[in-house]
Amino acid sequence: MSAADTRTRLRTALSETTQRLGRAGVPSPSVDARALLGAAARCEGPLVMLDDLPDDFSAELERLTARRELREPLQLILGRAPFRRLMLAVRPGVFIPRPETELAIDLLREHSEGPLATVLDLCAGSGALGAAVLDEIPGSRVLAVEIDAAAAALARENLESAGPGRGRVLQADLGDSTSSSLAELIAAAPVDAIVSNPPYIPPEAVPRDAEVLEHDPHRALFGGGSDGLEVPRAVISWASRLLRPGGVLIMEHADVQGPAARDAAAQIGGFDPLSTAPDLTGRDRFLIARRGDGDLNPGSERLTQ
Structure with missing residues (x-):
């Protein structure tokens, strides 16, 4: 031919x-x-x-x-998904990285004070955020935490590809703060920053797209509780415990959850200041919480111990 x-x-x-x-x-x-x-x-x-x-x-x-x-997602058909400068491996049963999440890395770099030597990726999924940190911040090390075994295995692969020898993945449930499996997470403190794209969809907000509803695992979508913020609150609580003074949490949430996420961080305590950042379409999508110098309030201690 x-x-x-x-x-x-x-x-x-x-x-x-x-x-x-x-x-x-x-x-x-x-x-x-x-x-x-x-x-x-x-x-x-x-x-x-x-x-x-x-x-x-x-x-x-x-x-x-x-x-x-x-309506099988294109990323699953191809076996890969672009994320910032990376081409990540994706697999069935693991949340597919979204372009809107990429902004979290820009916010991390914009709002960080001091070095980013140790960064946590909580509710890591495929490890997209942690892998981007390793790729774009030389000298950084990442500890990712993911509850699902398949996702944790994929995160290990993506972190190792992005920054050989600089990333670790811990399979653990952030909601069970008494679990011995979280000992490595506790031992990592104090850390310089935390990035997170946790599940946050409220129970009544069923996704419309077939690609999401039929192929993304529900555990990675629905955040728990009546408002979808049960898992995000656990992330915020761990951030208040693990961040060094001046360390920053960048956490994605739904566009209607900005006030509730800030309120949750204020109630947990230990942050100053708190703010919400919009995505590229102008919708409120990220909590920015900087760890203050003061002690945690009693409510935060109860949540994290």
């Missing part, structure tokens, strides 16, 4: 795949179609640079397209 024939075949495949994905309700059919064509062609670069296609191109493209038509 000539190079011209290859390009004609690719144009036809791109048009047909885009139409199929559009009919299936995929939000970005053209972008996804290009990604599927690249995977079927085993091409890492631009499709226009291809002079030939594998013998199984059509069969492989059909297989991949059929999966996306069923």
